[in-house]
Amino acid sequence: MATETTKRIQSEPVIVNLGPQHPSTHGVFRLKITLDGEIVQDADMLIGYLHRSMEKLAEERTFTQNIPFTDRIDYLAAMSNNLAYCLAVEKLAGIEVPPRGQWIRVLFAELQRIASHAMANGTFVNDCGAWQTPLMYMFREREKILDLFEMTCGARLTTNYMRIGGVAFDPPPEMWPALYNLLDEMAERIDEYAALTVDNEIVLARSKGVGVISPEAAINASLSGPLLRGSGVPWDLRKADPYCVYDQVDFDVPVGRNGDCYDRFRVRLEEVRQSVHILNQVVERIPSGPWCAEVPLHLRPHAAEAYGRVESPRGELGFYVVSDGGPTPWRFHCRAPSLINLTALKEMTVGRSLADAIVTLGSIDIVVGEIDR
Amino acid sequence: MTLLLNPQAVADQLSAAVPGSVRGVEPPALVVEVDGLLEAVRFLAGDTLDLSFLASLTAVDWESHFELVYHLQSLDRNHLLTLKTMVDDHAAPLVPSLTGEFHGAHLQEREVFDLFGIRFEGHSDMRRMFLWEGFPGYPLRKDFLGLPGALSAGLPGFPHEGGENAWPVPGTAPVIPGDAGRD
Secondary structure, three states, X not given: OOHHHHOOOOOOOEEEEEOOOOOOXXXXXXXXXXXXXXXEEEEEEEOOOOOOOHHHHHOOOOOOOOHHHHHHHOOOOHHHHHHHXXXXXXXXXXXXXXXXXXXXXXXXXHHHHHHHHHHHHHHHHHHHOOXXXXXXXXXXHHHHHHHHHHHHHOOOOOOOOEEOOEEOOOOOOOHHHHHHHHHHHHHHHHHXXXXXXXXXXXXXXXXXXOOOOOHHHHHHOOOOOHHHHHOOOOOOHHHHOOOOOHHHOOOOOOOOOXXXXXXXXXXXXXXXXXXXXXXXXXXXXXXXXXXXXXXXXXXXOOOEEEEEEEEEOOEEEEEEEEEOOOOOOOEEEEEOHHHHHHHHXXXXXXXXXXXXXHHHHHHHOOXXXXXXX | OOEEOXXXXXXXXXXXXXXXXXXXXXOOEEXXXXXXHHHHHHHHHOOOOOOOEEEEEEEEEOOOOEEEEXXXXXXXXXXXXXEEEEEOOOOOXXXXXXXXXXXXXXXXXXXXXXXXXXXXXXXXXXXXXXXXXXXXXXXXXXXXXXXXXXXXXXXXXXXXXXXXXXXXOOOXXXXXXXXXXOO
């Protein structure tokens, strides 16, 4: 027999640039992939295209003036970012938030989680090849949530709504009926997404067993959020280190089993259900009263440091704020889950095909504003 | 609720296990010597305290020295420790890398190198991350604004507090010569 033809064909590695302008990179994110045939040999990320030096800018502005920066760090979850920063400064200055303010914060943080997960799951299914249709279904509810934000604070994405000591405004009366309507139809809508995607052959074929990471590797790589929970580690800061009034509401922490892209997708879908469950409790139990504590605009915390963190839709979002007793923070650091979750990108993509790398990147749910800051 | 570990109690355990590694206690943080950092972290991440999740890693420039801040978390026992180390050499700071212990330190150390210029010994990929190779200086250092072409050093005080360093009250700022005719 012709033994020559069974010899392995020699091929040279090819370098493929994914991004920075590419529909599947979710922003100006560049991934340099070395390919052998169709198999990824190396994945090197080149970032910084959206670096705005937030941490340096924040050192020249007062504690209150820094709140709008946090919107622009993760522009798909501005409420969560506002909350994390305000929690850190409240810890630093020892400020108590009135009960209504705490419940309103939970309300908007959970609405933001639904909106962000709708975006994450929609674009993820897009990356799997179910082009645009599921995304449009998920955007339907996201639009309604953004409308609620607009009614409350006038902005849809860069909300700038939380304040040190509470929230900026009480939601207007017309927001509540819109919210009740949304919550009434949400359960049915989530079932609709699930019917469209969970058993979808395309999604299953493209994401089952792809981008697997073990629980030990996930912990060692400091992964958080749906990535960590998708690997089966039940770690959610809302349960583990409750802030606001999360210790008074009932909800479950969904976890995956295999740590693959499909499990991350399922974890996010389940989290949306849990968020609706939390929201139903919030609208029943929200107390009346003031929504913001009296905090001077010229806040001058004494020299100290604080690390405030929340479970943002993408994972552990922390702000490390150091004060030297001056009017501006001496150091303002954002522990960005999008960046740190990328630590494991190489392990998850090397040895698999280029198409799987796209799906894996989609399942991490990056926001480039948060990676680069 | 996550328990914040008492730094004094941890310092006692640590100095028994790794003699000479503790530099001091500055609540809420435990401060270790740079030379003993790796061994201290190995002990803290071990079975005694199980601080095996590196939640956050960053640095602070105190002008005379750099401070490295690590937030170490135990997921099983749910407690958190703030660990610090000081680098006294402000001109050429060098710290042992934790990438051998925590894979999660990889990008965070690169970020600190990029913005503070602190080198991590033993890091496999010490390149700039957000900025490009050849970028002048390290922006998060406090003296970065002293470089030629830099803008301002920030606001020194609130207007109502007065004093010569105060921020100008709106409307009272002096008109910059040559600026008046511009619209």
